[in-house]
Amino acid sequence: MSTASSASNNLTPSPPSRHSCWDTLLNPIRHSIDRLQIQSPRIAHIVCRLIPCTCPFEHHFTLFGNSFHTPPLCELNPFYNEFVSLRFRALSYLAEVCGEDVSRYC
Template sequence: MATFIHDHPLAPPQPPGIGLLTPLRRWINGIEVTNRRFAHLICRLIPCCCPFERDLSLLGRTIHIPALCKLNPVYDELVGLRFRALSYLADRCGEDVTPYLC
């Protein structure tokens, strides 16, 4: 069973109250990175920066697409998980993590 790390200094702040996504946020924050292959997988799957907002022209109309990080309600938790994976690779495994940086 995963140990939750709400009080960890790298954990994103928890929103006040209990929302529908609070269990998911706690679960993501509780994931410990202790495996090199898992850390590499996390770094490949979670992008290093938020995709930019865009304006698309489609059939003469302009459609505004907001930044995707604003649409993802667990974005902060995923970024924290990616940071923990990068830290594990750099600190514990001694690997060069520059390929995963923006």
Template sequence: MTDFTQTQHDLLYPIRQWLEAIEIHNIKLAQFLCKLIPSQCPFERNIIFGRKQIHIPPMCKLNPLYDELVGLRFRAMCFLAEN
């Protein structure tokens, strides 16, 4: 599939492009992003009801923007490490 056909079918493509284009030039913004975006998926849980256990899978894998958000957090961490 070419890049053009992916953009036709991907409704989140403009948001993906916007997240990828964010440049971090401010320490406060970098700190905010590192606090806002978790370093690991916080949603995976095992819930026990009496004798039964229900496993809730990590929701991060279901988030269609997960890779872009993790990349943004990584860029923020790199900015903080350099400054």
């Protein structure tokens, strides 16, 4: 009976993998962005200026009577979450370590 149950377990298909080939290629880059540490006020200011606080460029427009929608760039950027996290670390560094007012970046 144990051989029959083990044989039936071998016949059940394994669940599909949640990871795509893109994840395999992009994960090392994601991890390297996540490992970046902000240790300089100059670098922190550059990061806060380069990475916007909102998701830009979502537009609705009409061309020749047809309506079009362009998605926000964050939906197209596979590293968006990592960049937002990096920006948050830069803002935290400026506010907590340097004691600066970061309201101009919000």
